Amino acid sequence: MYGIGRVARLAQVSARTLRHYDDLGLLKPSYVDPFSGYRYYSPEQVFRLHRILVLRDLGVPLAQIGRLIDEDVTVEQLRGILRLRQSEARARLAAQTEQLRRVEIRLAQLAEAPVADYEVIVKRLEPMHVVAISEELTGYEQIGAACDRLYPRLHAAQTEHGVPFDGLSLALYEDTGDEKRPLRITTALHVPVGVTIEGLGVTTIELAAVGRAATTVVRGDPAQFAGAFRALHEWVNQTGAQATPFERELYIDCDGPRDTWVTELQVLMEVAPTASAPG
Numbered sequence: 001m002y003g004i005g006r007v008a009r010l011a012q013v014s015a016r017t018l019r020h021y022d023d024l025g026l027l028k029p030s031y032v033d034p035f036s037g038y039r040y041y042s043p044e045q046v047f048r049l050h051r052i053l054v055l056r057d058l059g060v061p062l063a064q065i066g067r068l069i070d071e072d073v074t075v076e077q078l079r080g081i082l083r084l085r086q087s088e089a090r091a092r093l094a095a096q097t098e099q100l101r102r103v104e105i106r107l108a109q110l111a112e113a114p115v116a117d118y119e120v121i122v123k124r125l126e127p128m129h130v131v132a133i134s135e136e137l138t139g140y141e142q143i144g145a146a147c148d149r150l151y152p153r154l155h156a157a158q159t160e161h162g163v164p165f166d167g168l169s170l171a172l173y174e175d176t177g178d179e180k181r182p183l184r185i186t187t188a189l190h191v192p193v194g195v196t197i198e199g200l201g202v203t204t205i206e207l208a209a210v211g212r213a214a215t216t217v218v219r220g221d222p223a224q225f226a227g228a229f230r231a232l233h234e235w236v237n238q239t240g241a242q243a244t245p246f247e248r249e250l251y252i253d254c255d256g257p258r259d260t261w262v263t264e265l266q267v268l269m270e271v272a273p274t275a276s277a278p279g
Contacts, residue, residue: 004038004040011046011049011053013053051069129206133150136183137182153202173247174186215266217262217263233267251263252264
């Protein structure tokens with residue numbers, strides 16, 4: 001029999017790993033000295049350890065390895081498990097490749113302005129239940145006045161229906177395709193699911209989940225939003241992704257002076273096509 005130190009050296013693992021496998025019941029030593037607690041392994045167990053390490057190297061979880069070794073698992077079952085590991089490994093590789101691409105882009109952006117002024121992250125936007133009012137505008141210069149008109153109406157509708165304001169408000173923008181009124185703004189307040197408010201231009205809608213959006217959080221007056229949105233679109237273009245015509249402003253905190261406002265700007269993106277796995 002071989003002591004734990006020698007087995008560890010042969011297998012190029014730590015003695016701590018062998019003790020962990022013992023605790024899991026995955027690789028019990030043949031003999032444990034009752035006085036010293038020292039573990040000893042038979043050649044057959046060295047063979048079993050080799051099989052464990054091969055499966056671990058393939059990404060098979062320890063919880064599955066014991067069953068694969070001890071039970072009469074068919075070749076087809078093993079093939080299915082390894083195909084799952086293959087799919088997971090490819091997904092991790094794709095995620096790491098995308099992360100590397102973002103790092104490279106950010107390094108390039110740090111030498112530029114204004115993109116370097118904004119930290120951008122791509123994330124999924126969860127669905128949101130809101131009360132909203134929409135209005136079509138002739139241009140971006142009308143946004144401030146539109147917000148001053150529309151948000152008080154929304155707050156009044158909430159108050160009338162006994163719905164408290166929970167602090168989150170949004171502004172959504174989209175192109176209308178109409179040369180005279182090319183911009184549609186939708187102002188919205190988050191409300192609990194189940195609340196319905198209708199009438200006088202106010203409607204209750206469910207904003208659908210968005211698979212991918214380029215987002216940045218800014219602090220200060222909305223006057224800077226136009227530049228921030230340009231930076232977001234430039235970031236999207238540099239990544240090779242495709243932006244949609246839809247933009248959002250999520251007001252996280254706009255209770256105090258405008259220079260203290262905290263707002264998340266969102267540029268909705270086309271969902272990236274799923275790459276087919278090589279055969």
